[in-house]
Amino acid sequence: MVAVLLFLGGLGAVSALLLGIAARVFYVKEDPLVVEIENALPGANCGGCGYAGCHACAEAIARGEAAANACVVGGFETTVQVAASMGVKVEAREPQIAATSCTYGTGEADLVYLYNGARDCQAAVALFGGGKLCPLGCIGLGSCVKACKFDALQIGPDRLPRFNPKKCVACGACVKACPKQIIQLTSSSDRLVREYTTAECTAPCMRGCPTGIDIPRYIAAIRDGRPQEALRIIKETCPLPLVCGRICPAPCELQCRRNLAGDEPVGINPLKRYVADYEMRTGRHINPYANAPSGRRVAVVGGGAEGLTAAYYLARLGHATTLLEARDKLGGILRHVIAPGRLPEGVLEHEIESILAMGVEARTGQLLGRDATIGSLIEREGCDAVLLATGGYDSRKLLLSESERVTPVPGLHLVVDFLGGVRAGRAPAVGRRVVIVGGESRSREAAELCRRAGAREVLIVVPGPAERMSPPLGDAAALEGVEVRAATIVTALFGAGDRLVGLRLETAGADGCPAVELREVDTILLASGRIPELVFRPVLTPERAAAAGGGAEAEVYPDFAVAPTWATAEVYRTLASLGAFGVFSSPEPGRTSDAGAVVRAILSGRRMVRGVHAQVMGRAIESIPDLAVEADEVLDVREVFGVSVEQRHEPGDPLREPGTEADWAATAELSGLGDEEARAEARRCLQCGLICYQKAM
Amino acid sequence: MDLILLAINAILVKNILLMQYLGNCPFLGTSKRMETALGMGMAVIFTLTLATTITWVVHRAVLVPFKLQYMQTIAFILVIAALVQFVEIFMKKTLPALYLSLGIFLPLITTNCAVFGAALLSVKNDYDFVHMVVFAMASATGFALALVLFAGLRERFRVAHIPGALQDTAIGLITAGLMSLAFLGFKGMT
Incomplete structure (x- = not known):
């Protein structure tokens, strides 16, 4: 009895002693930061962040390798906690959800064969790409369901996945699991500015x-x-x-x-x-729903269909949006040109009220260039972007003669207005340096008149190659003080306060590498018939960079005598992309869009919003590859x-x-x-x- | 020759999982994915060999001299639990890589009857040290082999048509039974 007690007690004591010593000798010092971060993480070990589980993710965050919002499933609260541990500031990341566009299950869709193999989409796709005729059709065997660690989707009775947006945390596991690659993660912003691609099922x-x-x-x-x-x-x-x-x-x-x-x-x-x-x-x-306030301020100039559309979606994206209209009522062509028999005024009023109810602040009777300027909107009102949706040539007639004299962008005039003004004896002062954009036949006439009006140097830039230039333009090069440059586009405008400072030119080089030139300019004359949709942004001057804190690098332009305070948004359409024409053309920031029908104006309004949204959120404006078109x-x-x-x-x-x-x-x-x-x-x-x-x- | 026969006997003929039905808990629990099964298999080989050796020493050096053989069960459990705990602490410090791959399985092994069973069997069969070590390693290898084979089958289940009533553990147990029958075929080897 005594022996038993001694033996068990001794064995226990020896074990305890050994373990106690071992715990001290082999103590592993864990970074308390990692422990703290790991405690804040959800612990699902889903791998959505790209690391092997929550512990590895916590280590990566602590090392500074991953951002505080690396966890895709934890949501904003987790990010806030992690960021507090790391001592950094955070901005809410927009929640995303997964969805497919396939709406016909295997029971209804056209099939090429009946599949009866392993219940796995990968296996089914290995056999001639799956049983459905449609290349974008859902296989319906639920590989995505098996991949989901959050029980957020299941296969419905129609053999299509049903996504539960309340449970979906956008970890992306189903996206990776789908061999057809038809599951997409979208945020509400994406949905508001999206256009269909060929990777989606569209009617x-x-x-x-x-x-x-x-x-x-x-x-x-x-x-x-x-x-x-x-x-x-x-x-x-x-x-x-x-x-x-x-x-x-x-x-x-x-x-x-x-x-x-x-x-x-x-x-x-x-x-x-x-x-x-x-x-x-x-x-x-x-x-419908609107995003949480983003803290960004955007001004839209022009209260027609395009401006109203842009303001509506910018407001839904959570930006504080101001809409400026030169006339005393919003509506543009819809109000002043369309016959009331087709579009009664009460109907238009209701529609405009709906848009304003989305949180758009409208200021009527405000002509850009007279009552407000790009400089005043950006510098005094603190706008993060100014969008010009001033419409086509026909809409300029609504403003009668005023718009011919008041230009929305300082120093930017249409060639037609300039020539008309000269004939009427009231041409705008062109300053010393003039750039004429576009190779219309009247560009030469305009160049001569500019020279006579006192311009020292006039540059005509033409996007096309030299051999396709019209003969009168070739002659223009012979004029003194006039230079003609082919295969050149304008990729940016710069201004300070209420004056134009300069522009950026990109010229195709012989080696395929474009030459970029920053050039000071007083006046730009546009050969096209209207001022295109342009997006202006504040320049990150050294003062603004210092005020913003953080590691943002200030923009400095030593080429300009006057430091610019605003500029056009960076466009992706440069010479490198085929058939592109810089700022003065594109359905995204800076392209003359065809507004032949209200529905086209709505399209260009939404496209502009995509660019403006990217701009104010600090992302690059990019094209959508594989756009689906009619x-x-x-x-x-x-x-x-x-x-x-x-x-x-x-x-x-x-x-x-x-x-x-x-x-x-x-x-x-x-x-x-x-x-x-x-x-x-x-x-x-x-x-x-x-x-x-x-x-x- | 004797040792080789012992090893084959322990791995195939008297497979600790499929013929002696020891350690069925992890057999069903950690066999859903091949990766997990491999990790668990390795952890069992490591721990089982170590635990059997230590318990064998405890038996020979403490229990037999003091005529305390009747305390075998409780003593072995205590020793195995302490040992696994010690191994975990030791590995975390000295072999972090091994710890990361095997670490999460170690607590599972603390209460694993396969480990305990092998320890008891080696004492019961009165092996000498060398036979004991070979027996322990072979038993553990048999465990790992059965586990990995089973995991392979279960991975295939995930994409198979299985009637609702049989899904998950039910089909797992049926398959384990069939595997066991298949292993009966090795009986004739001895």
Whole structure:
């Protein structure tokens, strides 16, 4: 008994002693910082950060290798905690969620073979790329579901993944697991400024719509009796449904696959008007989500369709947005040119109110160059970007003669205005150094007049090669003090206060390497008929860099006598990208866009927002590769089967209805679709995808 | 020759997992992924050999002289637990790389009946030191072999059609039973 007690007690004591000594001798000093960071991390070991688990991630953060927001799943709170441990400041990262665009499961989609192998997408794709005919079709075997550590997705009864946005933490595991690469992570900003790419499933009508409304989805919402939902879907990419529902030429309807069945297209536009009218009848403004305030301030100049669109999306992206309009009311061409019979004033008012309700501050009667300037907006009001959406040549007529004399950008004039001014005897002072952009035949005349007006040096830059230059322009080079440079584009403008300081030129070199020149300039004359959409940004002067703190490097321009305080946003369209023309052309910052229809103006407004958003968030403005366009024949669908021909429901004519003569005079327009008509029309939609469409059972 | 036979016997014929049903806990728990199974297998080979050696010494040097053999069970458990703990501390300091790859499996082994079983068997069979070491290593290798084979099968399960009622552990146990039957085929070798 005693022996047993002694033995067990002794064994225990010896073990305890050994372990105690070992714990001291072999003590491993762990960095308390790593422990602290690891405690703040979620501990899911999902590997979404790119490190092998949370411990490795914590070590990387402590070493300074990874940023405080390296953890993709922890959310803002985790980042704040980690950043507090590291002693750095943080900015909220926008939450993302995963989604696919495939809407037809293996039960409905066209198949090339029936797959009955291992329940794994990788295995299925190894066999001729999967069973579906569509290259973007979801295999539906749920490899993404198995990859998800957060239970955020499952395969639905239609054999398509269902993403639960509440549980999704955007770790990216499903994106990597999908062999078809059709799962994408998007943030709400991405969704607001996106355009369709060829990697997404898009219906022909969506590719036909310049502004890319998700047409099948909103029609499905109408069909199911959810007009509010439909309106939200439309406003994702088009802020003017009331206007578009009335005056859009509806290029989408030309693409409708019902045309292939020998039928009339679905009334896409009347349906859009139906939901927009529904909103107007409720008297409320149904505005979808907006991002949290970003702390950035943006000014949009021009209150037409493009400016309104840009202001709307900038406000939804969380930027404090101010809209400047020269006339006393917003609307531009929509108000002053479109006949009220097509677009009644009350309708336009409701639409504009909706946009302002999104948090846009409107200032009317403000002509840029007279009442406010780029310098005053950037320097005094602290704008992080100023966007010019002053419209095309036709819209300049709205301002009558004033706009010919007041230029929105100091020192920047149109050649037509300059020549007209000279003839009228009131040409603007051009200063000593002039740059004329564009090789119009009148550029030579303008150059001569500039010389006569006292300019010492005049430079004509032409984007095309020298051999394609027009003969009068070649002669211009012979003039004294005039230089003509071919294969040259303007890639930036610089200004200080209310004057133009200089510009940056890029000239194609013989070796393919462009020569960049910073040049001081007093006046720029544009040969094109309008001032394109330009985005201006504050220059990070040494004072501003010092005030901002942090490691931002100040911009210094020794080439200029006057230090610039503002400049145009950096454009990606330089000589290096084919067929690009610098600041003075592009649908993104700085391209003359074709605004032949309101829907095109909306598109260019949204494209500008993409650039402005990137600019104010400190990212580079980039092009979208593989944009899907109307002309894309992604997969040739030339015939449709199993589609019954049905009559299209046209909007009613109030004159034909009894006792509505007074109403007709009051509304002065056709009535829209009624609830029942709209639902019946919505049922005609084939809910197309890239190649799938709804066949009659 | 004698030792080789002993080793083959311990690895295949009397496989500690499939023929003696010891250590089924980690067999089902750590066999979902090949990587984990390999890590666990290595950790078991390392710990089992060490633990059997130490317990064998404790038995010969302490229990037998003091006629305390009836305390075997409790003494072995105590020794194994302390040993695993010690190994963990020791590895963390001196072999951090090994610790990172095996570390998380060590606490699992503390209460593993395969380790305890091998220790008891080597005493029961009255092996000398060399036979004891070979027996321990072979038993552990058998464990690792069965675990890795099983993990391979279970990885395939993830993409197989399995009826709802049989998913997960149920199909795992059935497969373990079938593997066990297959290993019965080695019986004739002795």
